[in-house]
Amino acid sequence: MKRFNVTGLCTPEEDYMVDISGKVAEIKQLVDRRCYFIINRARQYGKTTTLNMLKRALASEYICLSLSFEGVGTTMFENAQSFCRRFLWQLELAAKHSMGEHEPIEWQNDKITDFDELSVHLTQICANRKIVLMIDEVDRASNYRVFLLFLGMLRNKFNERKSGMGASFHSVILAGLHDIRNIKSKMISEGSYTPAETEDKKYDSPWNIAVNFEVDMSFNPNEISTMLKEYETEHNTGMNISEISEEIYDYTAGYPFLVSRICQCIDEELDKNWKVGKIREAVQIIIEEKNMLFDDLFKNLENSADLYELMYEVLIVGNHVTFTYHNPTVNLGFMHGIIKKGSPYAVISNKIFELVICEYFISKDERKKTNGHKKTQRDMVRNNKFDMELCLRKFADHYAEIFNENDIKFLERHGRLIFLTYLRPLINGQGFYHIESQFTDLRRMDIVVDFGNEQFIIELKLWRGEDYERKAYDQLLSYMDSKKAETGYLLIFDFRKETDKEPAAEWIELDGKRVFEITV
Numbered sequence: 001m002k003r004f005n006v007t008g009l010c011t012p013e014e015d016y017m018v019d020i021s022g023k024v025a026e027i028k029q030l031v032d033r034r035c036y037f038i039i040n041r042a043r044q045y046g047k048t049t050t051l052n053m054l055k056r057a058l059a060s061e062y063i064c065l066s067l068s069f070e071g072v073g074t075t076m077f078e079n080a081q082s083f084c085r086r087f088l089w090q091l092e093l094a095a096k097h098s099m100g101e102h103e104p105i106e107w108q109n110d111k112i113t114d115f116d117e118l119s120v121h122l123t124q125i126c127a128n129r130k131i132v133l134m135i136d137e138v139d140r141a142s143n144y145r146v147f148l149l150f151l152g153m154l155r156n157k158f159n160e161r162k163s164g165m166g167a168s169f170h171s172v173i174l175a176g177l178h179d180i181r182n183i184k185s186k187m188i189s190e191g192s193y194t195p196a197e198t199e200d201k202k203y204d205s206p207w208n209i210a211v212n213f214e215v216d217m218s219f220n221p222n223e224i225s226t227m228l229k230e231y232e233t234e235h236n237t238g239m240n241i242s243e244i245s246e247e248i249y250d251y252t253a254g255y256p257f258l259v260s261r262i263c264q265c266i267d268e269e270l271d272k273n274w275k276v277g278k279i280r281e282a283v284q285i286i287i288e289e290k291n292m293l294f295d296d297l298f299k300n301l302e303n304s305a306d307l308y309e310l311m312y313e314v315l316i317v318g319n320h321v322t323f324t325y326h327n328p329t330v331n332l333g334f335m336h337g338i339i340k341k342g343s344p345y346a347v348i349s350n351k352i353f354e355l356v357i358c359e360y361f362i363s364k365d366e367r368k369k370t371n372g373h374k375k376t377q378r379d380m381v382r383n384n385k386f387d388m389e390l391c392l393r394k395f396a397d398h399y400a401e402i403f404n405e406n407d408i409k410f411l412e413r414h415g416r417l418i419f420l421t422y423l424r425p426l427i428n429g430q431g432f433y434h435i436e437s438q439f440t441d442l443r444r445m446d447i448v449v450d451f452g453n454e455q456f457i458i459e460l461k462l463w464r465g466e467d468y469e470r471k472a473y474d475q476l477l478s479y480m481d482s483k484k485a486e487t488g489y490l491l492i493f494d495f496r497k498e499t500d501k502e503p504a505a506e507w508i509e510l511d512g513k514r515v516f517e518i519t520v
Contacts, residue, residue: 002234004264006257010049016263018219018256019226020050024057026215031058031132031171035211036158038138038174038181042337044257044293045217047175051134054173062170063129065094068136077144084118085109087150091125091133115153122157126167133169138176151180151206158209177335180207218254221245227263239274247279253350255337257293261286280450284432287355294356300336301360307332311357314339314346315435316417318445321346351434358435362421380426386451388458388489392518393505395422395491399520408495415493416445416460427451446479457485463494463519473510480513490517 005015027050030037039047048068055064067090076086088109095105105125112118125131141147157168174180225245232239252258265282266274301308306329313319323339323346325331330346333339338353339346348354380391399418403411411418423433431451449456459476463469472490480488492504505518 002230004260004267006044006260006264008048009052010046010260011052016227016231017049018223018259020046020053020223021057022223023050023215023217024053027054027173028057030211030213031062031173034171036154036169036172036207037210037213038176038179038207039213039215039217040176040179040335041217042335043177043296045337046256047217048136049256050217051136051173051175055134058132059098061130063095063131064098064134065091065131066098066134066136067091067094069140070137072140077141077146080114080146080149081112083146083150084112084115088112088118088121115149119153119157122168123166126169128167130170133172134175135173136175138174138180139178142176142178142180148206155206155209174207179335181205181210217256219249219256219259220254221249224248224254224259227259231263231267235272237272237274243276244274244279247276251279251283251351253340255350255352258286258350258352261291277453280432283352283355287352287359287432297336297338297353297356298360300332300338301357304329304332307338310346311338311348312361315348315354315357316361316420317413318416348435354435355432358420358433359424361417362424365417365421381430384452386427386431386449386454386456388449388456389516391423391426392458392489392491392516395419396505396518396520398422403520412462412493412495419460419491420447423449448483455483455485456489457483457487458489458491460491460493463492463496473515476515477511477513486513488513488515490515492517492519494519 002014002016010017027039031054039050041047051066055066058064067087072086076083088107092105092107092109099105108121112121138147141150154169154172157166158172160166161168221242222245225241228239228241228245231237232241248259248262252262262279262282265285266272266278269285270278270281301311310321310329310333314321321327321330323330323334323341323344325334330339333346334341337349338357340349341347348357379394380387399415402418420433427433427449431449433447433449435445435447445460447458447460449458457476457480459472459479461469461472469492472492476488476490480486505516507514507516509515
């Protein structure tokens with residue numbers, strides 16, 4: 001019986017899988033062109049599974065020797081001899097599974113003592129053979145200088161092959177989180193070399209022969225539907241495959257782990273009830289669980305003050321940050337899969353990450369005990385329906401209490417977090433929210449709250465005059481149209497002097513839709 005797999009390698013024999021044949025075909029083109037490259041993508045982005053499917057696709061034309069640095073220990077990297085012999089041993093094991101009827105190789109593992117000897121032996125191995133070398137989990141080796149020597153040897157052999165001076169691998173594929181092309185400057189900046197050694201090192205990478213890897217490894221809705229079609233053929237749930245695929249994509253933006261985890265939740269924890277509303281329940285389960293992906297996300301935020309600040313600016317403050325790879329912090333967030341390129345700004349990669357990072361910021365805010373309140377969910381829920389109007393009115397009272405305790409600049413920057421901190425315990429357990437990160441200007445934030453079967457559209461906006469207020473109406477109505485909502489909510493933060501304010505807490509009708517507007 002197949003299942004949705006979120007741990008380790010996925011295979012079509014045992015797991016429900018998205019059809020990635022199109023992606024594999026793109027990668028095969030690089031192999032056919034004899035390219036060397038690295039598949040560098042975020043954690044749990046399907047790199048190992050992609051390598052395995054690529055190996056299958058190449059098997060009829062190439063000898064694929066696949067190995068991994070996962071779990072090899074530190075002994076392999078103590079010196080050149082240890083590395084070369086362990087590498088050849090792994091290569092020999094891979095060859096026994098891959099070479100089939102090909103002429104056997106006379107391995108010289110025990111005779112190799114350095115990279116020069118290894119290079120000569122690899123020339124013998126690759127002569128008259130189209131061998132593709134795949135190495136997974138190269139990050140495990142990236143902090144060892146001996147690995148740089150290995151990459152340098154591969155580069156030399158690549159150039160020798162190009163100039164007709166000797167045989168080498170037809171193609172080399174490395175897979176990991178980091179772009180190995182930057183490894184040399186990375187090691188120098190981190191102090192992996194002594195000052196004397198650093199003087200002798202050049203900043204050119206030993207992997208500068210690699211071509212760019214630009215294959216989109218996220219899953220689009222059509223690709224997600226291929227997995228659901230296979231599942232539906234076996235289970236006959238009556239699901240609307242197109243609708244479900246679009247909804248899963250809406251929350252995940254095609255992040256492979258998140259796509260499979262939502263499907264796994266519905267299949268194994270939500271009674272195989274493939275309705276759109278159940279996807280929201282699956283998302284609720286996921287954002288409340290502890291998993292390696294989120295642990296890694298939080299660790300990255302804790303370890304980089306700049307990345308923390310960037311996420312806060314984009315997600316909570318609502319400021320635009322231009323997406324450019326030349327910004328080290330933006331590049332770090334992109335490498336870890338936390339942000340992606342908007343148009344032209346950096347945005348959070350997917351709604352689930354928005355939810356989880358918001359929870360992270362709120363939890364840190366709650367621990368400071370500056371924004372606590374005594375209202376509970378019971379105050380806001382009547383007949384299992386959430387009273388958003390009452391919630392906003394009570395928040396206005398709460399905000400008035402803390403307004404005099406903080407300066408305006410603090411409130412202008414953190415007011416949205418104060419609202420989210422207030423809102424979370426009121427919907428916790430029965431609902432959740434997400435922030436629309438595609439801001440249309442610097443002064444607004446759209447929040448969508450799902451509670452039970454209801455969805456609430458809330459726009460948070462800073463007061464910047466009547467023209468801005470009219471624009472806020474247009475923006476809210478446009479977003480309501482996109483969500484097919486007839487009712488919306490507008491929360492305005494007004495930092496003018498008290499005498500200049502015009503307090504508002506009223507229902508208004510705009511283009512046939514009802515909007516509750518409240519100013520704090």
